[in-house]
Amino acid sequence: MSESEGGFEAEKLSNTPKLRSGAALRCQGLFLEEFHSGVDAVLPSSVDKHVIFQLKSGPTRGERRLGRGTVVPFTKKPKTITLVPAGPVPAVSLFTPADFIYCALDLEFIGSIAEEMDCHCSAIPSFQSGVHEASIEAILQLLSEELQTGAPSGALYADSLAHALGVRFLLVDCVVGTSGVATTSGLPPHILTRVQDRIEAELGHTLTLEVLSQESGYSKSHFLRMFQLAVGKTPHQYLLGRRLHRAQQLLKQKQLPVAEVALLCGFSSQGHMTDTFRKQLQTTPGEYRRNS
Secondary structure, three states: OEEEOOOOOOHHHOOOOOEEEEEEEEEOOEEEEEEEEOOOOEEOOEEOOEEEEEEOOOOEEEEEEOHHHOEEEEEEOOOOEEEEOOEEOOEEEEOOOEEEEEEEEOHHHHHHHHHHHOOOOOOOOOOEEEEOOHHHHHHHHHHHHHHHOOOOOOHHHHHHHHHHHHHHHHHHHHHHHHHOOOOOOOOOHHHHHHHHHHHHHOOOOOOOHHHHHHHHOOOHHHHHHHHHHHHOOOHHHHHHHHHHHHHHHHHHHOOOOHHHHHHHOOOOOHHHHHHHHHHHHOOOHHHHHHHO
């Protein structure tokens, strides 16, 4: 482990004078550096290591250039992280000055950790921006403190942090996917509408994550994150809310038996619908009907 003076090590990340860096921290399989990005800095479209960026300064505006000339504007919030797997990535331009933590992870280092873990969740996380993942943020903070204080805790400490960060990097798709943390952007409005229409049309049927993700055209992990960012709920929470709303409408009409209402709205049984009413509305379907 060593500390180097100046020089943005990952020159491939930018060939512009808009980036400047200070001291760096090196340990097993990891390189960490803090840098300042000036206005109109341009980050490249490929990297040869897995990279984690964390925004240290205030909100930062920029744009991401995708294929076929598509340009996506964004605003990064403080402390959010961006995960960049090795290889081609969306080209990024920054419109406001920003301070970042830059952390590069060697491919062999991450590969060896994946073998140790027998990792089935995700071989390598996909490109993600605007992520809040508490474990990664905490480890980056500890590594940053080591950098700022001259690495007083020694190689074992830094190497342990590097390994822990590698583990969390490999697991981030599982963590983010199940917790619904925000990522690159929400579902585009026309795709969100299509998914919502599919849900409304099939409330009485079994709707799976695979079905809804296929409707959106995104992978399951990306669909989970993008849906929650757009709606503020997980797909399951949203579906349950729509079933509950449909059940309320049918119960108000006072024409169908409660058990039939439950089946028409996609509840597995009358008991399931009753439990949902109690948890969400603090009443039962029967009481709701009588009081409507």
